Amino acid sequence: KPAEIPTLPPGVADHLAGEGIEELYPPQAEAVEAGLTAGESLVASVPTASGKTLIAELAMLSAIERGGTALYIVPLRALASEKKTEFERWADEGFSVGVSTGNYDASGEWLASRDIIVATSEKVDSLIRNNAPWIDDLSCVVADEVHLVDDTNRGPTLEVTLAKLRRINPELQTVALSATVGNAGEIADWLDAELVQSDWRPIDLRMGVHYGDAVNFDDGSQREVSAAGSQRQTEALVDDTLSEGGSTLVFVNSRRNAESAAERQAGVVESHLTGEERADLRELASEIRQVSDTDTSDDLADCVEGGAAFHHAGLAAEHRSLVENAFRDRLLKVICATPTLAAGVNTPSRRVIVRDWRRYDGEFGGMQPLDTLEIHQMCGRAGRPGLDPYGEAVLLAKDSETMDELFERYVWADPDPVQSKLAAEPALRTHLLATISSGFANSREALLEFLDATLYATQTGDEGRLATVTDTVLAYLERNEFIEREDDTIHATNIGHTVSRLYLDPMSAAEIIDGLRYAEENRGTPADTSTVNQQDGDLKRPAADGDEAFVSASELQSNGADDDATAESDSENNEIDDESGGETAQPTPLGLYHLVSRTPDMYELYLKSGDRETYTELCYEHESAFLGRVPSEYEDVAFEDWLAALKTAKLLDDWASEVDEDRITERYGVGPGDIRGKVDTAEWLLGAAEQLAGELGGSSRVAIREAKKRIEYGVREELLDLAGVRNVGRKRARRLYEAGVESRADLRDADKSVVLGALRGREKTAETILENVGRQDPSMDDVTAAETATAAAT
Ligand code: ADP
The missing domain is CATH 3.40.50.300 (P-loop containing nucleotide triphosphate hydrolases)
Structure with a gap:
């Protein structure tokens, strides 16, 4: 006790x-x-x-x-x-x-x-x-x-x-x-x-496979559940659980499947709901809609009204917790989830259905079976101690061979052993540099001794393999000037220390450094219209140091990439736009977004069918914007990677051009959570690029900083000042700007009724914002009723 x-x-x-x-x-x-x-x-x-x-x-x-x-x-x-x-x-x-x-x-x-x-x-x-x-x-x-x-x-x-x-x-x-x-x-x-x-569980778990008209359990028992007519197995099992007052967690292999399955299950659940539950679910749905203004939010709310929900890493955190809590409170009857997060969250359920036991594997190609451990973790969510008599985990088979395979592979199987993956180049590249940089080891011998304290060494006792990979990696780090070796000692260079502290994969750092050098070397002669001397660093230097005050690099150049890839402007025009690097010696935002998107630290968007054409075209249209040589189309893999990075870069560029979140999710086939993830990663990588540029002594820092700020706020350059005010954000900044309030200074002096109008009559918000921008008298009390009415109507 x-x-x-x-x-x-x-x-x-x-x-x-x-x-x-x-x-x-x-x-x-x-x-x-x-x-x-x-x-x-x-x-x-x-x-x-x-x-x-x-x-x-x-x-x-x-x-x-x-x-x-x-x-x-x-x-x-x-x-x-x-x-x-x-x-x-x-x-x-x-x-x-x-x-x-x-x-x-x-x-x-x-x-x-x-x-x-x-x-x-x-x-x-x-x-x-x-x-x-x-x-x-x-x-x-x-x-x-x-x-x-x-x-x-x-x-x-x-x-x-x-x-x-x-x-x-x-x-x-x-x-x-x-x-x-x-x-x-x-x-x-x-x-x-x-x-x-231990194998002990607080509640008994029965595992089984559904095939034909019944679930066959590991203890030899059977439960009749017939998928009558066109009713699918999952629906039949959900229906069966509901008839006993239980809830079901369905695991599927992709977000799209989670969403479509939830939609179908809502159809099954609906008929079981009481009037009170319906009302509570409507309430929950409206809370969900308020979280964000996106299709995902709406789709989720629609499902929830029917008593089912989907759950995956593309959901906003608020969405996830609303769904999890309602499921625990037994208001939601079904969650259709991808396993990534659901495996770690405490959401037990009467019955677990593992609908998909294979998933697409990019590395090996095709559909690959999941590890026993993963399946067991999903199954382990079955049964709520104190509430259910036992938990049931059910796999689905379409034929008897599959049923036998599932029993062999998962139901009867012993758990897999885990095996360290340390002795691989990408892993050691980053960890060896960090180990050297933070002083844990300063020689090859000391490195190997440190590696000896890892699971890999414990498991394999094989020092040869670690030593071989270590040598390959040290050579790579030295070639890229992240480390220096003298006799037996190894130490990190300044750049090497920076890369380690910035938490960059050395390969990402090398890519960024190459890109920045490429930009320095490939500055064409200034275009004839340019009056700015490209060598004139004075214009930029003060800005690079001050945090708030900053001179817009883009003020010195024409606009970056267009909002829309298929914009009407002809390609000649576009080229001049992107050639701004030549005019002012500064990389464009799109060029920078592409640079960070092609590093291994940015996990990429895949090209879908049709994307290759779209992005190939875009690639040539913006060729001069890239910080690096475009691979030839004959270099198949390299070219494909380049296009995938371009897709990510374009997403970032859309975000920084105030394209609606909803439109972005639709255009790139991602969830709102993914946009957030990409934006955060880009912000971090651009911050890293800014520091590297500083250390390399190049002149791109201001351009990088501006591209980063635009990503941070999700706005075009003219809104950077306004969007930095707390509680303003990209949409409000745009509305204020359109109402003629273009800067913080404007905001401090603006007519209150104008501010209120731009904020759609929300007095509390207006007051908070004025307070945040440092206005002496932020109160809206002195705005007359008539003005408020006009403001609200605008
Ligand atoms: P795990 O991390 O192993 O998946 P959790 O730690 O989430 O499992 O525990 C599952 C549930 O069991 C939690 O709701 C927890 O409060 C409850 N629990 C844990 N220990 C006890 C206990 N000794 N008695 C009663 N309930 C417990």
């Missing part, structure tokens, strides 16, 4: 009892017995929903009580704020929580005052690179979903981060939480940790 653990801080046991947690689940009790609350390192490999979070909390709270702070590492940014909210319930007992998200180049000093810090492994890695002082105070680190060390993209970062934290503080308590995996013992060996491994 929590109350009997002597090492727990006072108040914690009572708090838990207040939540109805009087007894520990068996794996939790085992962890405590192994020394969890006394500072022992521990690996807990237990099924989904068996109380891993409490294991983490018990460790963190008692570690804090002994002195020091705790760090909780989440696998996805989107999960960080959810964990923070969860931990905030300890505020009553005096524990404070901070979440570190946002860009990768700050040291986050304010976090030093928090007891528990939640962050992604990428963020922690970057904080180590930036010497965040509070890292030294850590006494406990928790790695959530540690089985993701197996992930090619993100695994190595988690692995290296844990190795570094443990090197900084050899006494650090390390708690690693894992789904059931085949080789948790190896992870425990690596982390010198105790191992708790």
Whole structure:
């Protein structure tokens, strides 16, 4: 019982009892017995929903009580704020929580005052690179979903981060939480940790496969569920669960499928709803519509009115939490989800249907079966302790061969082992530079010794492979002048340090540096109309240093790319536009957006059918804007990549040209969450490019800064000043501008009724904005009723 653990801080046991947690689940009790609350390192490999979070909390709270702070590492940014909210319930007992998200180049000093810090492994890695002082105070680190060390993209970062934290503080308590995996013992060996491994679940789980007219369960039982007529299997199963008053979580393999499935399930659910539920759902739908003004928002609201919802990473965070809460409150009966986020969120459900067990794989091509571990994590969401008699997870088969395969592959299968992916070039490229730059190692020998403390080395005992890749990577870093080697010692160059602190993949940095150099070298002779001397740095220099005051680089040049790719302007005109680089020696926003979009740090948009033609045309139209040589069409892969980057660049350019969010989602086939993601990444990469340009001594800094500001606010250049005022934003800035209020200065002097009119009569908003811009007397009380009426009508 929590109350009997002597090492727990006072108040914690009572708090838990207040939540109805009087007894520990068996794996939790085992962890405590192994020394969890006394500072022992521990690996807990237990099924989904068996109380891993409490294991983490018990460790963190008692570690804090002994002195020091705790760090909780989440696998996805989107999960960080959810964990923070969860931990905030300890505020009553005096524990404070901070979440570190946002860009990768700050040291986050304010976090030093928090007891528990939640962050992604990428963020922690970057904080180590930036010497965040509070890292030294850590006494406990928790790695959530540690089985993701197996992930090619993100695994190595988690692995290296844990190795570094443990090197900084050899006494650090390390708690690693894992789904059931085949080789948790190896992870425990690596982390010198105790191992708790268990199959225990708080509620029974039955797994089965639906085929024909029945679900065949692993215990040999059957449940008749016939997909009568044209009714699909999923609909039939949802209908069946509803008839017993249960809810269903349906996992599918793409966002589009999640949306279309939710729409269909809403049709099934609707007939089961009571009048009261309908009213509550209508209310929820209108809350959803208010979150954002997009098709996704509307589509979601439409489904929700029918009692079903979709859930995927393209949703805004507010959307997600509205959906999750309503599902937990049993108002929503069905969620159709992609597994990425739903696997990490606590949304148990009576029945789980894994509709798609294969997904498209770009690397291997075609549809590939999911890992056993992934499927088991989805299935683990079945059954709500205390509410359902048991949970049911159902896979779908169209024929008996598939049914047999599903039983073999997933139902009877033992969990897969996880395997470190560290010994790959892209991973080591970034981590070796960081390790050198932050002083963890200054020779090849020391690097190899550091790598010896990783899971890879523990698992394989194969130093040869690590040494080979290390040599390849060191050669790459040296060739690109990120490191220098003298005899046995290696150190980072200035640029190398910058790249590491900026958290850039060295390959991204190399691409950006090449692009900036290309721009410097390829400045054509100034166009005849230009009166600005391209060498005249004086015009730009003051602006580059001041934060607020800035001279618009574009004021010196003609407009950047057009709002619309198919704009009427003829191509000759366009070329002159883009040739502005030649006129004023400055890269254009589109050119810069393309540059950052072709780095490996920007995950790209795929070309869909028809895109190749569209973007090939656009590519030639804007050829002079690019910061780099356009690959020939015969270089198939390179050209394709170039076009994909152009598609992303065009999305960014649309955003920075005030194109409606809705139009962007439609034009590029993305969700509002994706636009946000691309915009954030572009802002970070352009910030990095700005610093690199400063260090290279080129003159593109102002242009980069402006392109970045335009991305940050999503506005054309003339609105940059206004859109920077808090609470203004891109749409309001445009309306103010159209009403003749063109700058902050204008806003301070403007006629209040004009401001009110531009803000559609919203008095409170108008007052807040005027206050934010520093107006002496922001009150709208002195605007006459007649003026308000006119304002509201405008
Ligand atoms: P996991 O992280 O393993 O997937 P969670 O930590 O989210 O699982 O736990 C699932 C649910 O179980 C949570 O709602 C949590 O409050 C509850 N829970 C955890 N431990 C206990 C316990 N000892 N007694 C009762 N409920 C518990």
